[in-house]
Amino acid sequence: MDKRTAPDLTAFHLNGQVVEVAAMPGERLSHSLRERLGARDVKIGCNAGDCGACTVLVDGAPVCACLMPVQQAAGTRVETLAGLVKADPHATRLVDSFQAHQAAQCGICTPGMMVSAVALLRDRPTPDAAQVQDALGGVLCRCTGYRKIIDAVVDAGAGVAPAAEGSGDVGTTIRRLDGLPKVTGTEAFGDDVAPAGALVLRVIRSPHAHAGFTFGDLDAFRAAHPGIVAVLTAADVPGLNAFGVIPGFIDQPVFAVDHVLFRGDAVAAVVGDAEAMARFDLADFPVTWQVRDAVMEVDAALAPGAPQLHPGRDRNIMCGGHVACGDAEAALSRADVTIEGQFTTAFVEHAYIEPEAGFAEMDGDRVVVHACTQAPVMDQEALMQILGLPRDRIRIVPTAVGGGFGSKIDVSLQPFLAIAAIRTGRAVRMTYDRVETMQSTTKRHPAQITMRIGAGRDGRLSGMTFDGDFNTGAYASWGPTVANRVPVHASGPYRVADYRATSRAVNTHCVPAGAFRGFGVPQSAIAQESLFDDLAGKLGLDPLELRILNALDNNLPTVCGQVFAQGVGIKPCLEALRPAWAAAKAECDTFNASNTTHKRGVGLAAGWYGCGNTSMPNPSTIRAGLRADGTVVLHQGAMDIGQGSNTVIPQIFARAFGVPVHRVALIGADTDLTPDAGKTSASRQTFVTGNAARLAGEALRAAVLSQVNASPDAVITLDPSGVTVTDGAQSFTLDLARLTPNPAGYVLEVNETYDPPTKPLDKNGQGEPYAQYGYAAHLVVVDVDIALGRVRPLRFVAAHDVGQAINPLLVEGQVQGGIAQGMGMALMEEYIPHRTENLHDYLIPTIGDVPPIETLIVAVPDAHGPYGAKGLGEHVLIPTAPAILNAIKHATGARITRVPATPARVRAALKEVGHA
Ligand code: FES
Numbered sequence: 001m002d003k004r005t006a007p008d009l010t011a012f013h014l015n016g017q018v019v020e021v022a023a024m025p026g027e028r029l030s031h032s033l034r035e036r037l038g039a040r041d042v043k044i045g046c047n048a049g050d051c052g053a054c055t056v057l058v059d060g061a062p063v064c065a066c067l068m069p070v071q072q073a074a075g076t077r078v079e080t081l082a083g084l085v086k087a088d089p090h091a092t093r094l095v096d097s098f099q100a101h102q103a104a105q106c107g108i109c110t111p112g113m114m115v116s117a118v119a120l121l122r123d124r125p126t127p128d129a130a131q132v133q134d135a136l137g138g139v140l141c142r143c144t145g146y147r148k149i150i151d152a153v154v155d156a157g158a159g160v161a162p163a164a165e166g167s168g169d170v171g172t173t174i175r176r177l178d179g180l181p182k183v184t185g186t187e188a189f190g191d192d193v194a195p196a197g198a199l200v201l202r203v204i205r206s207p208h209a210h211a212g213f214t215f216g217d218l219d220a221f222r223a224a225h226p227g228i229v230a231v232l233t234a235a236d237v238p239g240l241n242a243f244g245v246i247p248g249f250i251d252q253p254v255f256a257v258d259h260v261l262f263r264g265d266a267v268a269a270v271v272g273d274a275e276a277m278a279r280f281d282l283a284d285f286p287v288t289w290q291v292r293d294a295v296m297e298v299d300a301a302l303a304p305g306a307p308q309l310h311p312g313r314d315r316n317i318m319c320g321g322h323v324a325c326g327d328a329e330a331a332l333s334r335a336d337v338t339i340e341g342q343f344t345t346a347f348v349e350h351a352y353i354e355p356e357a358g359f360a361e362m363d364g365d366r367v368v369v370h371a372c373t374q375a376p377v378m379d380q381e382a383l384m385q386i387l388g389l390p391r392d393r394i395r396i397v398p399t400a401v402g403g404g405f406g407s408k409i410d411v412s413l414q415p416f417l418a419i420a421a422i423r424t425g426r427a428v429r430m431t432y433d434r435v436e437t438m439q440s441t442t443k444r445h446p447a448q449i450t451m452r453i454g455a456g457r458d459g460r461l462s463g464m465t466f467d468g469d470f471n472t473g474a475y476a477s478w479g480p481t482v483a484n485r486v487p488v489h490a491s492g493p494y495r496v497a498d499y500r501a502t503s504r505a506v507n508t509h510c511v512p513a514g515a516f517r518g519f520g521v522p523q524s525a526i527a528q529e530s531l532f533d534d535l536a537g538k539l540g541l542d543p544l545e546l547r548i549l550n551a552l553d554n555n556l557p558t559v560c561g562q563v564f565a566q567g568v569g570i571k572p573c574l575e576a577l578r579p580a581w582a583a584a585k586a587e588c589d590t591f592n593a594s595n596t597t598h599k600r601g602v603g604l605a606a607g608w609y610g611c612g613n614t615s616m617p618n619p620s621t622i623r624a625g626l627r628a629d630g631t632v633v634l635h636q637g638a639m640d641i642g643q644g645s646n647t648v649i650p651q652i653f654a655r656a657f658g659v660p661v662h663r664v665a666l667i668g669a670d671t672d673l674t675p676d677a678g679k680t681s682a683s684r685q686t687f688v689t690g691n692a693a694r695l696a697g698e699a700l701r702a703a704v705l706s707q708v709n710a711s712p713d714a715v716i717t718l719d720p721s722g723v724t725v726t727d728g729a730q731s732f733t734l735d736l737a738r739l740t741p742n743p744a745g746y747v748l749e750v751n752e753t754y755d756p757p758t759k760p761l762d763k764n765g766q767g768e769p770y771a772q773y774g775y776a777a778h779l780v781v782v783d784v785d786i787a788l789g790r791v792r793p794l795r796f797v798a799a800h801d802v803g804q805a806i807n808p809l810l811v812e813g814q815v816q817g818g819i820a821q822g823m824g825m826a827l828m829e830e831y832i833p834h835r836t837e838n839l840h841d842y843l844i845p846t847i848g849d850v851p852p853i854e855t856l857i858v859a860v861p862d863a864h865g866p867y868g869a870k871g872l873g874e875h876v877l878i879p880t881a882p883a884i885l886n887a888i889k890h891a892t893g894a895r896i897t898r899v900p901a902t903p904a905r906v907r908a909a910l911k912e913v914g915h916a
């Protein structure tokens with residue numbers, strides 16, 4: 001290195017050891033810790049001080065390591081989670097308490113949370129909840145809803161012994177089987193796994209919503225930048241230069257060819273050694289843009305003469321959905337009361353704390369991609385098309401996933417990395433920065449909804465119509481799924497005999513909208529559940545009783561004509577809220593009688609969600625085997641993105657096989673080692689993969705029992721000497737050593753597949769789209785500051801029919817996390833293309849925002865579910881936003897029809913109904 005630019009050495013203590021780094025001037029402490037000192041327990045979520053994931057202690061004080069130049073750390077004492085858990089008694093207690101409370105879901109925020117908590121406990125050994133909220137206020141979590149984190153820290157300080165674990169059988173709470181690495185800093189996420197010396201890749205993206213472009217001299221550019229190894233463009237894509245997730249809608253280019261359709265569209269990639277790429281300024285890349293007119297809103301995209309994004313799509317309408325039964329218009333015309341409303345929702349950012357990250361390398365003639373993902377086999381299949389390679393030439397090895405919520409079902413950096421690894425023959429890594437992930441990855445669809453609902457004087461529904469336009473952005477992603485799902489669900493979980501729902505997904509020059517917890521159903525629920533309250537008001541009926549009166553039940557047809565003879569659990573969910581509903585109404589009345597500046601209200605809403613794909617094959621396969629040493633191994637390919645499938649699926653398998661879950665060794669997702677368990681989305685893993693695990697457990701059990709001719713009720717015991725089968729008074733020892741192992745080393749092996757029974761929908765959406773639905777009802781009490789328009793939820797009660805809770809604490813965690821996301825959607829989250837591309841302009845709920853949440857687990861078993869279980873992941877936020885909007889209306893009389901209900905919007909609505 002040139003002596004004039006050689007950096008000085010910076011020395012400090014890291015976890016008790018003196019270290020020295022030769023860092024570049026101004027280099028972030030977080031970068032030095034991770035890349036020069038190997039402290040990968042320090043996580044990076046934003047590099048802007050917004051998320052707090054990189055929090056470390058510097059001379060005992062919590063600091064965002066991304067904001068501190070490493071040179072400022074000279075002579076200090078730096079402590080990270082990995083060091084604290086070895087040496088600090090507070091950290092030791094937190095390790096235990098976080099696991100006992102399941103306070104870490106995906107785990108990407110956990111190091112920042114725990115480091116901040118250690119600083120608090122050193123200063124204040126027995127903090128209360130408010131003090132924990134203050135101390136951890138700088139760290140964001142997108143998964144947990146924070147309440148379990150607060151409980152974990154309070155209990156660690158108070159020395160509360162963690163609750164005893166259950167047996168691990170279905171229905172009992174145990175700690176996450178994969179939980180320990182999350183709380184010790186050893187979990188390896190997408191940015192933690194690249195080998196030393198890997199090349200670095202950065203993508204050149206459009207700064208414009210719509211533009212043509214031309215490259216300058218790329219060879220000259222490369223020659224002028226020593227250390228840059230390759231420049232990749234569309235010409236370097238060996239196969240199909242397109243990806244997508246729905247057949248017929250594979251429309252997003254890996255690299256745009258000559259024009260871009262949204263700000264963030266990729267046009268090229270630059271690959272080089274790490275130092276060269278750190279010096280490289282993206283603005284130096286030789287590309288010129290010819291800016292064109294863009295349409296950002298649905299109405300503009302539909303207007304005559306609007307630029308057409310894709311040939312062959314009428315007025316930019318990508319696709320639509322339709323469900324109709326009975327005669328909705330006739331029923332509305334004879335209804336005693338009708339109500340109509342227009343509702344508008346915003347783009348919502350997933351805001352997982354882990355940006356997309358990973359690396360790719362060659363293994364002989366195979367390309368191996370290590371990256372965070374929700375769908376490894378879908379990634380493999382996308383790369384087969386893009387690379388023009390057969391399946392056996394591509395291996396996907398997922399890393400731990402620091403949150404996904406739907407967006408990481410789509411491929412993002414995988415094609416870039418794979419092409420670069422093939423082109424260079426070297427390991428190539430990439431991590432999106434926060435702006436890049438927010439600019440280029442999918443969002444929740446904004447919706448414009450018009451809905452009419454009618455009822456008789458007795459409150460019985462009489463007709464419902466729904467028209468929804470969804471801004472699906474520049475490319476398809478999961479837009480067709482949203483368009484299809486919404487009409488199926490827009491009735492809510494009610495008996496509606498006369499119904500018509502129509503949806504359209506419309507292309508605009510916005511970032512693509514895709515999958516986000518609920519696939520459009522949270523948007524439709526805002527309209528339908530808000531209007532239900534307004535209908536109750538017009539009828540003079542209690543909103544809860546109106547819902548119970550009209551709730552679906554066994555043997556009543558859905559709007560698709562599907563009749564479930566069992567398992568319909570919405571009425572028990574609503575009935576479970578009756579005590580809290582009565583108490584909250586009384587509490588609000590008392591408060592409001594003596595307060596004028598603040599008003600309180602209680603609101604509720606219900607929701608349902610069909611688990612799995614809509615009327616499409618949806619299989620999961622589970623493989624399991626028994627080794628000669630008695631080890632039982634579960635090959636579990638369902639991605640655990642924090643929701644808990646690495647624990648739930650083994651619990652189901654262990655029940656079916658008949659052994660304790662802790663005797664099951666887990667092999668996680670890897671396309672070489674695990675069969676396809678489908679994508680982690682649509683609330684399908686517990687239901688679909690859980691059933692595959694049940695079948696695999698039963699099959700392996702049958703295989704063991706047949707070896708000794710034991711009866712089906714015999715007891716299997718695994719011990720170091722092999723397998724003992726106790727059948728009544730008889731006991732057999734199965735000598736595994738006499739069985740011949742297969743090439744995988746198993747003396748017995750099974751592969752079992754489950755595919756939910758569904759039937760196609762006809763042109764009116766009649767059929768059997770799902771084998772099961774899950775059901776939910778939320779209640780919230782809010783406080784509204786009349787002068788400021790600020791809305792503060794004070795507490796939630798959430799009733800969820802999960803059929804059978806496989807692990808009840810995991811259910812609570814999902815509910816709390818979903819409610820926090822629903823709160824964000826209702827009150828603060830609005831992604832504005834080109835403007836809110838970071839976590840300080842785009843706000844998500846913090847630890848101070850989420851109030852106490854009571855979870856009521858309702859168990860109406862489903863005949864198709866493993867041991868009766870139903871899916872849960874989407875249901876947890878569907879009722880939240882409309883419940884909040886209904887509570888605002890109850891408190892103030894103001895109906896909010898556009899979310900998020902920011903203080904300005906609430907204030908405007910308050911003025912309209914006469915609040916000064
Ligand atoms: Fe906090 Fe996932 S557990 S971000």
